[in-house]
Amino acid sequence: MLGLGRSVVAANPGRTDVSPTTVAGARWSLGQVAGEEVLEELPETSGKTARRFFFNLTSIPNEESITSAELQIFRKQVHGTSENNSSYHHRINIYEIIKPATATSKDPVTRLLDTRLVHHNASKWESFDVTPAVLRWIAHGHPNHGFVVEVVHLDKENSASKRHVRISRSLHQDEDSWSQLRPLLVTFGHDGKGHPLHKREKRQAKHKQRKRHKYSCKRHPLYVDFNDVGWNDWIVAPPGYSAFYCHGECPFPLADHLNSTNHAIVQTLVNSVNSKIPKACCVPTELSAISMLYLDENEKVVLKNYQDMVVEGCGCR
Numbered sequence: 001m002l003g004l005g006r007s008v009v010a011a012n013p014g015r016t017d018v019s020p021t022t023v024a025g026a027r028w029s030l031g032q033v034a035g036e037e038v039l040e041e042l043p044e045t046s047g048k049t050a051r052r053f054f055f056n057l058t059s060i061p062n063e064e065s066i067t068s069a070e071l072q073i074f075r076k077q078v079h080g081t082s083e084n085n086s087s088y089h090h091r092i093n094i095y096e097i098i099k100p101a102t103a104t105s106k107d108p109v110t111r112l113l114d115t116r117l118v119h120h121n122a123s124k125w126e127s128f129d130v131t132p133a134v135l136r137w138i139a140h141g142h143p144n145h146g147f148v149v150e151v152v153h154l155d156k157e158n159s160a161s162k163r164h165v166r167i168s169r170s171l172h173q174d175e176d177s178w179s180q181l182r183p184l185l186v187t188f189g190h191d192g193k194g195h196p197l198h199k200r201e202k203r204q205a206k207h208k209q210r211k212r213h214k215y216s217c218k219r220h221p222l223y224v225d226f227n228d229v230g231w232n233d234w235i236v237a238p239p240g241y242s243a244f245y246c247h248g249e250c251p252f253p254l255a256d257h258l259n260s261t262n263h264a265i266v267q268t269l270v271n272s273v274n275s276k277i278p279k280a281c282c283v284p285t286e287l288s289a290i291s292m293l294y295l296d297e298n299e300k301v302v303l304k305n306y307q308d309m310v311v312e313g314c315g316c317r
Contacts, residue, residue, distance in 0.1 A: 054146035055185040066189040069134035070127045073183050091117050091152040096133035097145035110148055127256050217248035217258050217282035219314045236293040236301055243310055250280040250316035259285050259315030286313035
């Protein structure tokens with residue numbers, strides 16, 4: 001759910017809710033909490049940057065049952081990057097603080113929640129699953145000491161690449177612009193009323209999740225043979241090509257890997273309560289070109305680059 005509602009996060013961070021939706025007798029809600037950076041010295045080693053963030057969850061109603069939570073961190077594109085250039089790769093580690101640092105121990109006791117290797121070839125928000133920590137804090141009453149966000153720089157000598165994961169406000173950055181880029185904690189839950197939507201054994205839940213992923217929107221192989229479609233009389237080469245196609249479901253709620261727009265997310269949400277509104281469609285989101293030799297009207301062989309011929313990525317739109 002990247003981006004939706006981010007512009008309404010106040011400078012003095014609080015919880016911002018999208019209007020609750022009633023499904024199966026229960027009221028479901030999406031909440032966002034902006035993080036406050038805790039100004040304390042965390043041990044830093046060469047090639048690593050670490051910051052502690054605290055999220056005030058006291059505004060979440062006691063009767064609300066949290067089903068999932070994710071930490072969203074913004075990363076900025078590094079121009080001129082190459083996929084094979086390790087200078088622009090980072091590993092982002094998210095830790096739950098079990099016990100904060102003390103006067104006798106400068107290292108807090110932490111538990112790893114999620115980790116990801118990222119390449120800065122695009123400006124985007126990265127989402128990390130922090131559901132276990134949030135459930136411990138809210139459902140089980142464990143103390144909330146916040147998270148440690150650690151960025152491991154794979155190229156320790158490249159200082160320029162270290163500025164592209166926004167976990168700390170820059171010295172000259174105003175509050176308004178920082179409020180748009182600061183880490184966010186996004187929660188999804190319901191009020192516990194009505195019949196549970198999913199009440200299964202763990203094994204059944206995992207099987208259903210695998211089955212759901214199997215049929216979700218994704219790219220499928222498709223080879224186009226120009227002889228089969230009758231184009232071989234004017235296309236000299238190649239004899240065919242891998243075009244691929246997009247097919248699959250766009251289920252509610254839309255997952256991050258489905259590459260959805262905010263409009264598609266809202267449309268899918270409305271469809272969950274009003275079947276007259278169609279679901280988002282699985283369509284190509286990225287296309288590439290191919291080069292072909294063909295015969296023109298004068299029977300001359302011409303080389304031409306045809307745009308939007310190969311599906312490179314699919315998503316729900």
